[in-house]
Amino acid sequence: MHENQPKRGIEYPYPYADRMKRKPYEKELRKLQVELLKVQRWVAGDRQKIALLFEGRDAAGKGSTIKRFTEHLNPRQARVVALPKPSDVERGQWYFQRYVAHLPTRGEIVFFDRSWYNRAGVEPVMGFCKPSDYQRFIHQVPHFEDALIESGLHLFKLWFDVGREEQFRRIESRRQDPLKHWKLSPMDQESIDRFDAYTKARNAMFLITDSPRAPWTVIRSDDKKRARLSAIRYVLSQLDYPDKDPRVVRLPDPLLVGTAAEMLPLANRSLFGNDAEI
Numbered sequence: 001m002h003e004n005q006p007k008r009g010i011e012y013p014y015p016y017a018d019r020m021k022r023k024p025y026e027k028e029l030r031k032l033q034v035e036l037l038k039v040q041r042w043v044a045g046d047r048q049k050i051a052l053l054f055e056g057r058d059a060a061g062k063g064s065t066i067k068r069f070t071e072h073l074n075p076r077q078a079r080v081v082a083l084p085k086p087s088d089v090e091r092g093q094w095y096f097q098r099y100v101a102h103l104p105t106r107g108e109i110v111f112f113d114r115s116w117y118n119r120a121g122v123e124p125v126m127g128f129c130k131p132s133d134y135q136r137f138i139h140q141v142p143h144f145e146d147a148l149i150e151s152g153l154h155l156f157k158l159w160f161d162v163g164r165e166e167q168f169r170r171i172e173s174r175r176q177d178p179l180k181h182w183k184l185s186p187m188d189q190e191s192i193d194r195f196d197a198y199t200k201a202r203n204a205m206f207l208i209t210d211s212p213r214a215p216w217t218v219i220r221s222d223d224k225k226r227a228r229l230s231a232i233r234y235v236l237s238q239l240d241y242p243d244k245d246p247r248v249v250r251l252p253d254p255l256l257v258g259t260a261a262e263m264l265p266l267a268n269r270s271l272f273g274n275d276a277e278i
Contacts, residue, residue, distance in 0.1 A: 012263075014163060015255040020225040031248045032232045033072050040073050040109065042241035047106035049153045052235065053115040056160030057198060058191035059170035061224045065160070066111045068228045069235075073109070082113035095119060095137060096144055103148070116141065117157075120205040125197045126190065138208050145214040155214055156235055159202070160221045161263070164195050206260035218263035220256045230257045 043050060052069075054062040070078055081102045090098045096116055104110040119137040123129040129137075149155055162170075171188045174180040191198065210216045217234060221227035230252040236244070237251055257263075 014166075014220060014222040016223060016226070019223050020229075022225075025225040025229065028229055029068060029232075031245075032229065032236065033068070035236050035245060035249055036069065036232065037072060038243055039236065039239055039241050040077060042239075043109055044077055044107045049104045049106055049151075050109045050156070050239075051104055051112065051148070051153055052110070052156040052158065053112045053117065054158055054160065055114060055117050055121070056158075056219075056221070057162050057167055058185075058188055059167050059174070060160035060162040061221045061227050062160050063113055064224060065221075065228045065231050066113055069111060069232060077107060078109045078111070079104075080111045080113060095133070096140070103153070106152075116144075117205065117209075120209065121198065121201050122187070125194055125201050126187075141209055142211060142214070145209075145211075149213055154239065156238070157214060157216050158231060158234075159206075159216055159218045159260070160227065160231075161202075161218055162221050164192075166222045167195070168192055210260045216260040218258055218260055220263065226253070226256055233257075 039050075042048065054066055056062055066080055070080060079102075083098065083102070086098060099112075099116045102110065102112075116137075119129060119134060120141075124131075124134045145155060171184075171192065174183045174188070206216055219227050219231050219234070233249065233252045234257050236249045254262075
């Protein structure tokens with residue numbers, strides 16, 4: 001066992017033993033990407049606004065899923081936002097201010113590769129914000145999101161969850177493969193060492209910020225191919241756009257996609273109780 005390898009924990013087992021094969025994956029992906037182009041035409045023609053937040057553990061497959069969403073979209077009307085750490089000026093602003101500047105205008109789709117929910121996960125776990133900052137965020141974020149939705153924004157909050165051992169395998173792959181070194185960050189080992197702390201932060205975030213108007217959708221991503229298809233299928237299923245093909249846009253696999261309450265590991269449900277506050 002690698003010296004940094006985590007001990008096996010009690011986790012909600014992934015429901016599929018085998019990885020999805022490439023041929024059926026690529027065949028299904030192409031069909032879903034055709035539907036995404038229909039969505040983009042509808043967004044542009046009807047002046048809709050869509051924002052998708054991609055959150056989850058490190059190495060959970062957020063970036064690769066965004067790539068499949070955007071692969072064939074017109075980049076003039078579909079943007080990916082992956083913000084660096086805030087500048088000194090941004091630290092002095094209202095927390096949400098830097099994100100507001102990147103929200104979509106009418107006719108646009110924006111994909112946030114991590115979002116304002118850094119303040120509910122990475123920042124409190126790593127001590128990058130004060131407890132009062134976290135509490136202020138938790139109080140304000142439901143009102144902030146309500147205002148966005150009332151403005152006509154279609155908001156999707158997607159959480160990609162990956163098991164402890166699979167996360168470790170992916171991060172080790174980044175270390176071993178020179179072509180993947182660019183993916184490594186100082187936070188990767190911390191994400192392994194603080195796996196349980198991130199679990200607690202995630203559960204607290206779900207408890208407080210999951211609402212009927214702005215729900216969290218959890219996508220189990222131990223198999224990246226299944227996760228990518230599931231994420232696209234879920235988003236398509238929630239939008240009422242012209243010429244939707246019901247043979248392609250069916251509800252995603254309930255073993256892989258569900259609400260926050262449905263998909264939480266049973267072993268961690270106790271963290272929804274008195275321990276939910278960070």
